[in-house]
Amino acid sequence: MALTEKKKAFALAKRNGKDNKEAAILAGCPEKTASAAGARLAKDPDVIAYLERLEKATPEQVVKHDVKPLTTNTTIQAAKNLADPLAFLESVYTDPVEDMALRVRAAQAALPYVHGKVAEKGKKETKAETAREGSKSGKFATLDNQLMS
Structure with missing residues (x-):
């Protein structure tokens, strides 16, 4: 399965020091089943892989990956520095912390600009x-x- 918003929220709560039950509640699970859901989510391979990627990331990369990120003046200025759309797409698909689905979409969008389409003669x-x-x-x-x- 893919990394859903609930799994991402659980992983971020775990990274901030919450236990499984508290992290599951913060991720949106009902309180009655939070301990079971927390144990299940803690063993989920997507959550484990996401936590490992967060551990390897730099502090700037981790800050921008909130569950509902805020658009700040700093992020707008960083986007303005990349005037070339291809450079922006390249920065997205090479970012190891970014969500894999978003990285794939960025790579697909940049593909025609990097590799020309092979057509018949x-x-x-x-x-x-x-x-x-x-x-x-x-x-x-x-x-x-x-x-x-």
Whole structure:
């Protein structure tokens, strides 16, 4: 399964020092089932992987990943520094702390700008290539190609 908002909220609460039950309640689980949900979420592979990514992250990267992030003047200025949209997309898909689904979407959006689309050859290109191949050997080969063989 993917990292949902509930799992992300649970992981952030765990990182802030809450126990499983408190973190599950903060993530939006009912109080009656919070201890069971907390134990289940603590063992979830997505939550464990997200916590490991948060441990490896720099403090600036962790601050921007709140469950409901606030847009501040600092984040607006940071976005203005990247005037090139491709550079912005590149910064998103190379950010190890960013949500994987968002990273994939950013990489898909940047793909046409980095790697050109491979298209089929047109009629003229195919005709020219056939003529080139025909001139290398056989009855209609050019003089240079006939002398080489």
